[in-house]
Amino acid sequence: MKLLVTGGAGYIGSIVTALLLDAGHEVVVLDDLSTGHAEAVPSGARFVRGRVHDAIGEVLVPSEGFEGVLHFAAFIAAGESVQRPEKYWDNNAIGTLRLLEAMRAADVRRLVFSSTANVYGDPDEVPIPETAAVRPPNPYATSKLAADHALTGYATAHGLAAVSLRYFNVAGALRRPDGSMIGERHDPETHLIPIALQVAAGRREKLQLFGDDYETFDGTNIRDYIHVADLGAAHLLALSTMDGPGHRVYNLGNGTGFSNRQVVEVVREVTGHAIPVEMAPRRPGDPAQLVASSEKAKRELRWTPQHPELATMVADAWDFMQHA
The missing domain is CATH 3.40.50.720 (NAD(P)-binding Rossmann-like Domain)
Structure with a gap:
């Protein structure tokens, strides 16, 4: 086509x-x-x-x-x-x-x-x-x-x-058949995982988490x-x-929610680097929890996620950042 x-x-x-x-x-x-x-x-x-x-x-x-x-x-x-x-x-x-x-x-x-x-x-x-x-x-x-x-x-x-x-x-990032990678490069970056990776890479001094008083198990946003x-x-x-x-x-989505604090911990584990965290006030318009039911996509599109582990996503994004 x-x-x-x-x-x-x-x-x-x-x-x-x-x-x-x-x-x-x-x-x-x-x-x-x-x-x-x-x-x-x-x-x-x-x-x-x-x-x-x-x-x-x-x-x-x-x-x-x-x-x-x-x-x-x-x-x-x-x-x-x-x-x-x-x-x-x-x-x-x-x-x-x-x-x-x-x-x-x-x-x-x-x-x-x-x-x-x-x-x-x-x-x-x-x-x-x-x-x-x-x-x-x-x-x-x-x-x-x-x-x-x-x-x-x-x-x-x-x-x-x-x-x-x-x-x-x-x-995460995509590795093509020729070995090249395509990944996330927003400027300015607003997404949690790449920002945390920038801290791990020494490109930022610290990571801000927006809000620790949500009605979630650790007070931070939960996302799929x-x-x-x-x-x-x-x-x-x-x-x-x-x-x-x-x-x-x-x-x-994958149907599994991770809090912002959990994401930061996975980044620490994958990269082996400390991620200094500073708490900041909530951002306007940020829901407390967003987790998907993707049963309809699995049923009608025959779609099945092949890389559901958060550590895999972080590792692929880290690999791209180091070679970009």
């Missing part, structure tokens, strides 16, 4: 692009490099630099013959979204709407959408099923949920076949972690199971 990957120079987008190429697909990557890296785009993919809002109408045209789109282009920092909601509404919600209109004009009817478990807010039940009530706690999550609703509307009105994959916390290679595999399965109009939603 010929596929367009928006945000394909970012962490997850570049890894999914690599998996698509390895599976024999033709891939065009569209990314404005506001948070991605041109060198992260795997060789074999055609790279077009541009913002979805501005460039999509020139890239996603009938003459290109695209058969599907995988949409990763988004801003993802929940804390920042509270301070700058306009940035998230414009990029995540309006950008997705522009993409949907371009797809409709080019008669491209397959879309895999990078969504988020953050839409559930503080859930009523854990693990969280796809039927759980959605209570997005910040503009980031709200903008993603708005895009999900748009997909449902386009599926009903315009025959779109869409799958939203609601990620829980993603970690998924290896990025397992996450990427789910995208290919979602693409391969599109057989008609409709919008399907799947949670992707």
Whole structure:
């Protein structure tokens, strides 16, 4: 298939692009490099630099013959979204709407959408099923949920076949058949595992944990972690199971929660380095606990995580950081 990957120079987008190429697909990557890296785009993919809002109408045209789109282009920092909601509404919600209109004009009817478990807010039940009530706690999550609703509307009105994959916390790196690795390189970095690894590598003096007064067993947030290679595999399965109009939603996680303190301890064990920790106040919009039920994805997509151990995710991310 010929596929367009928006945000394909970012962490997850570049890894999914690599998996698509390895599976024999033709891939065009569209990314404005506001948070991605041109060198992260795997060789074999055609790279077009541009913002979805501005460039999509020139890239996603009938003459290109695209058969599907995988949409990763988004801003993802929940804390920042509270301070700058306009940035998230414009990029995540309006950008997705522009993409949907371009797809409709080019008669491209397959879309895999990078969504988020953050839409559930503080859930009523854990693990969280796809039927759980959605209570997005910040503009980031709200903008993603708005895009999900748009997909449902386009599926009903315009025959779109869409799958939203609601990620829980993603970690690790992908080792390709040639031995090269693709991993996480956000700037600034906002995710716990890579920040802890930066402390282990001597690039930061200490690690801040935001909040130790949550209603969890040790007072810190609890999150479900998924290896990025397992996450990427789910995208290919979602693409391969599109057989008609409709919008399907799947949670992707391992069903196991780790507290922030537990994650730090695993990083210490894997790296063999001390990780000085400083407690800081809670961040606005941070739910206490997010743990996935991925039974629907396992049942309908035939998806099974191959790397469920947190230590494996940390070790792969550490290996990438040391060789990047």
